[in-house]
Amino acid sequence: MKNLFNFENPVMNFIGKLLDCFLLNILWLLCCIPVITIGASTTALYHCAIKLSKDEPLYLFRDFFHSFKLNFIPAAKLTMIFLVIGIILGIDAYIFLHIKIPMLPWCIGMGLLVLFAICYTITLLYVFVLLSRFDNSIKNMIFNAFAVGIRFIFCTVIIAAIHFIVFYISIRWFAPLMFLGMGLIAFLSSYFLKNVLFYIEESQNKRGTPQ
DSSP, X not given: OTGGGXXXXXXXXXXXXXXXXXXXXXXXXXXXXXXXXXXHHHHHHHHHHHHHHTTOOOOHHHHHHHHHHHTHHHHHHHHHHHHHHHHHHHHHHHHHHHSOXXXXXXXXXHHHHHHHHHHHHHHHHHHHHHHTTOOOOHHHHHHHHHHHXXXXXXXXXXXXXXXXXXXXXXXXXXXXXXXXXXXXXXXXXXXXXXXXXXXXXXXXXHHTSOX
């Protein structure tokens, strides 16, 4: 019984990480409220989640808000860029789905829209993760996020699937899972992302130049 409440115990360790995911989800939601801060909040979320997945020392509130403040400006710029692009893609999708267009232009336009939407999603999955670990220009951060997403396409598919599965289960079968929400998604994704980030860091060290 004494070992059950020992934090070295796997069960207690698992419960502790679930609690961290819950707190991260709450912090992420609260810090996303002004909309413009979604990027900074997501960057801070992944900064903490990656440390959690690597079993590194994590001072949850301090680490979250340190990353939030440190990356606020570039994250806000990225948020606005992706928000505008997302709105444009949404308007285009509405046009193609609700306005009568001849078949050939419709097929070409819809094909291009789907392609752009996939590229948008791949970049969005990585850009704030990279921001949480690396310092770079906005342009290079976007380019690198897309390049990493394509380079590690298997990891990209898994991370996208984690997002879909968690939200699907939350909506269809187990609503309380929403309390873990993005905290759980970031934590599960971090088990795959940490290997990607390690590869990038090793590549940088070999070249001796930042990306």
